[in-house]
Amino acid sequence: MQVRSAGSHNWFTRLRRSDISTALLFLLPSLVILGVFNFYPIAGVFRLSFFKWDNLSPTKTFIGLDNFIRLFQSERFWNSLKVTAEYTLVVTAVSLFLGLVLAVFLNNRMLLGKSFWRSMFFLPVVTPTVAAAMVWILLFNPGFGLVNVVLRALGLDGLNWLADKTWALPTVMSLGIWRRLGFTLILYLAALQSLSKEYYESAEIDGANALQRFLHITVPLLRSTTIMLVILGVIDSFLVFDQVMVLTRGGPDDATEVIGMFMYLNSFSLFKLGYGAAISVVMFVVVAVFTLMQWRFVGFGSAGEAE
Amino acid sequence: MNLLRRLGAEPVTPRKARTTLILALILIPAAFVVLVPYLWMFTTSLKVRGTTGLPPYLFPNAFEFDNYLKAWLAAPFLRYYLNTTIVAVAIIASRVVLASLAAYAFAFLRFPGRNLLFLLFLGTMMIPFQATIIPSYLIIRDLQWFNTFQALIVPRMVDAFSIFLLRQAFISIPRDYLDAARLDGCSHWQALWKVVVPLNSASVVTMGLFAFLFAWNDYLWPLLVANSEQMRTIQLGLQVFAGRYQTEWTYMMAGTVTATLLPLILFLAAQRSFISGLTRSGLKG
Numbered sequence: 168m169q170v171r172s173a174g175s176h177n178w179f180t181r182l183r184r185s186d187i188s189t190a191l192l193f194l195l196p197s198l199v200i201l202g203v204f205n206f207y208p209i210a211g212v213f214r215l216s217f218f219k220w221d222n223l224s225p226t227k228t229f230i231g232l233d234n235f236i237r238l239f240q241s242e243r244f245w246n247s248l249k250v251t252a253e254y255t256l257v258v259t260a261v262s263l264f265l266g267l268v269l270a271v272f273l274n275n276r277m278l279l280g281k282s283f284w285r286s287m288f289f290l291p292v293v294t295p296t297v298a299a300a301m302v303w304i305l306l307f308n309p310g311f312g313l314v315n316v317v318l319r320a321l322g323l324d325g326l327n328w329l330a331d332k333t334w335a336l337p338t339v340m341s342l343g344i345w346r347r348l349g350f351t352l353i354l355y356l357a358a359l360q361s362l363s364k365e366y367y368e369s370a371e372i373d374g375a376n377a378l379q380r381f382l383h384i385t386v387p388l389l390r391s392t393t394i395m396l397v398i399l400g401v402i403d404s405f406l407v408f409d410q411v412m413v414l415t416r417g418g419p420d421d422a423t424e425v426i427g428m429f430m431y432l433n434s435f436s437l438f439k440l441g442y443g444a445a446i447s448v449v450m451f452v453v454v455a456v457f458t459l460m461q462w463r464f465v466g467f468g469s470a471g472e473a474e
Numbered sequence: 475m476n477l478l479r480r481l482g483a484e485p486v487t488p489r490k491a492r493t494t495l496i497l498a499l500i501l502i503p504a505a506f507v508v509l510v511p512y513l514w515m516f517t518t519s520l521k522v523r524g525t526t527g528l529p530p531y532l533f534p535n536a537f538e539f540d541n542y543l544k545a546w547l548a549a550p551f552l553r554y555y556l557n558t559t560i561v562a563v564a565i566i567a568s569r570v571v572l573a574s575l576a577a578y579a580f581a582f583l584r585f586p587g588r589n590l591l592f593l594l595f596l597g598t599m600m601i602p603f604q605a606t607i608i609p610s611y612l613i614i615r616d617l618q619w620f621n622t623f624q625a626l627i628v629p630r631m632v633d634a635f636s637i638f639l640l641r642q643a644f645i646s647i648p649r650d651y652l653d654a655a656r657l658d659g660c661s662h663w664q665a666l667w668k669v670v671v672p673l674n675s676a677s678v679v680t681m682g683l684f685a686f687l688f689a690w691n692d693y694l695w696p697l698l699v700a701n702s703e704q705m706r707t708i709q710l711g712l713q714v715f716a717g718r719y720q721t722e723w724t725y726m727m728a729g730t731v732t733a734t735l736l737p738l739i740l741f742l743a744a745q746r747s748f749i750s751g752l753t754r755s756g757l758k759g
Contacts, residue, residue, distance in 0.1 A: 200629070
């Protein structure tokens with residue numbers, strides 16, 4: 168056995184000299200696709216952000232940093248950042264909190280049908296955002312929508328949710344939370360299942376009650392999962408677009424105009440492509456910073472792909 | 475079975491009974507809130523036209539399957555389905571092939587600059603799609619690919635996440651398996667498809683599931699590059715349909731059920747590999 172493996176090692180070292188051509192062949196298709204549709208466009212968006220271009224005229228005008236200067240002087244840009252920050256903060260915080268609480272209940276060993284419950288809460292994650300937004304439009308319809316029906320049954324006045332400057336954003340957030348909850352729940356549950364029972368046994372002997380065990384043992388032990396979920400949640404929420412586009416298109420006025428919507432409107436409704444590129448650069452920088460933080464704290468690999 | 479065994483094996487103490495009751499009191503309402511949108515969607519889709527404002531709201535008492543027929547006739551949903559299926563199958567197939575090839579190279583082949591190139595590939599994971607959308611749109615325009623399948627497929631044929639997922643799986647298989655295959659005279663190509671991929675079929679399936687969901691839920695990119703009636707994919711088609719029949723709630727919800735059902739069924743059928751893929755890639759990385 169020893170001899171064989173030593174022999175095969177030499178054989179492999181010799182063989183590997185010829186790996187270069189195979190590697191090139193195997194990697195070439197991916198290199199081309201990622202090159203044309205990732206590396207070239209990200210370089211292109213930086214370049215375009217220094218130009219003024221309406222998409223129609225044959226020439227682009229170099230204007231240096233003007234797009235960025237105008238962007239940082241634009242109230243609408245700061246509004247979009249504020250709206251995005253609010254959305255991100257609320258959706259990330261609420262989905263993390265509810266996900267953790269539900270995960271703790273689902274992790275109870277006396278619970279029957281664990282995988283059934285887990286699937287129920289996970290369904291929204293695999294539900295298409297556009298389809299879910301259609302349901303939201305009707306649920307929050309001012310006339311016959313279920314939300315107002317329930318409110319009226321409780322003796323309250325219904326609202327025109329999506330047309331209300333104060334309530335449109337929370338309505339969009341509710342969809343975001345609904346779609347995010349299952350994801351945080353699943354990852355918290357997996358983390359909980361990997362925790363050692365010993366911590367809890369000694370705490371129980373010490374007479375700690377359920378809430379104390381949750382606050383002083385569970386929460387600290389889940390710290391790395393929480394960090395990862397915060398970072399992934401921030402990236403995901405920061406890029407929110409589909410539900411805003413379907414539910415409000417950024418309105419009423421600009422009450423729900425998140426930065427993705429702001430970029431889309433400038434680029435593909437007004438065709439201010441240079442200006443749109445500058446907004447894209449800002450989005451890239453924010454996401455890149457958070458991705459690097461994730462790699463720093465959690466390691467490679469993002470679970471955000473499913474959305 | 476499991477349930478019976480557990481109920482039989484453990485005596486029901488007051489404390490256990492109380493815990494079970496508390497769990498039920500919390501989880502049943504929570505699950506109900508999460509499921510309300512589905513109940514509402516389904517019930518509305520089966521209502522008699524014009525009764526959408528009346529109860530019941532959550533459990534159907536009418537079964538107007540005609541609504542589905544009418545929705546399908548009012549918009550080319552079959553066409554949307556077909557388009558989406560073509561795009562999804564093409565993306566899954568190409569990712570299985572291209573990501574496997576790249577993952578194999580990163581996992582087993584030795585060549586100069588391997589780590590640097592791998593980092594470069596991983597680096598694309600920090601580029602959000604929305605940051606590159608303007609140049610990507612311009613590329614499609616210059617290629618004159620608007621309203622074609624290649625516009626929806628080619629940019630998505632491979633992605634760093636799939637390569638990363640497979641590479642992590644590949645490096646965990648015992649080196650001996652690969653050595654044995656190579657000693658038997660397998661080329662790298664044969665070793666990949668006859669040994670490495672079959673041994674990692676679970677990861678490949680997980681990757682394929684993610685790719686399917688991605689293609690099925692895709693919205694912004696098709697909106698920009700393939701928004702003609704003949705080329706629309708399902709989510710885009712649904713939105714256009716809803717814009718046209720906004721007041722016809724029953725048809726609108728019939729269309730929405732149509733656009734939602736397949737990913738839900740697929741998830742319920744394959745949830746194990748789904749959830750394990752998600753937790754593995756998310757936690758360990």
